Amino acid sequence: MRGRKPAPPELKLLRGDRPDRLNPRAPVPQDGAPRPPRGMPTEQRRAFRNIVAELVRMGVRCGPDVLIIEQLAGMVVWNHRAAAELERTGSWGVTARGGTSTTGAWRVYRDTEREIHRLSAELGLSPTARNRVVTGPEPMSELESLLS
Secondary structure, three states, X not given: OOOOOOOOHHHHHHHOOOHHHOXXXXXXXXXXXXXXXXOOOHXXXXXXXXXXXXXXXXXXXXXXXXXXXXXXXXXXXXXXXXXXXXXXXXXXXXXXXOOEEEOHHHHHHHHHHHHHHHHHHHHOOOHHHHHOOOOOOOOOOHHHHHHO
C-alpha cells in the first residue's frame, strides 16, 4: 500500500475529520487501562505501566494496544541496557583485523531508538503524532468571530 497509513477512527474523531471519512461500524475500544501480561520482567513491567499511564493521561483508549505497548516497553528496557553498556565500553571497538567498528551495544541502542520512535508514533506518543491530533473545539476563524 502506498501513501500514508490510514488513521484509526478514534484519531480521526479527535482530529475533527469530515464525517464522511469516518467508519461508523469501526470497533470502539472500551475505557480502562490494560494490565501488563503475566510473566513480564520487572523492568519491562515498570516501563509498560509508565507508557499506559501516559496514554491514559492523554485520554487514549489503549486496551487493545497491549501488544504494541508490550513491544515498546521491551524496546525501552533494551535501549536503557545498551545505553549503560555504551557508557561503560564506548561506541567503537577494534575488529579482528585491527580496524575500528561500532560495537554491538551501539547497534542495539541505534536500532531500539528507531523502533521506539516507530512504536511511539503508532500510539500517538511522539511530538509529530500528537500534532496530528486536535482535542477540544476548533478555534473560530476571524470571520466567525466577527459574526458571533
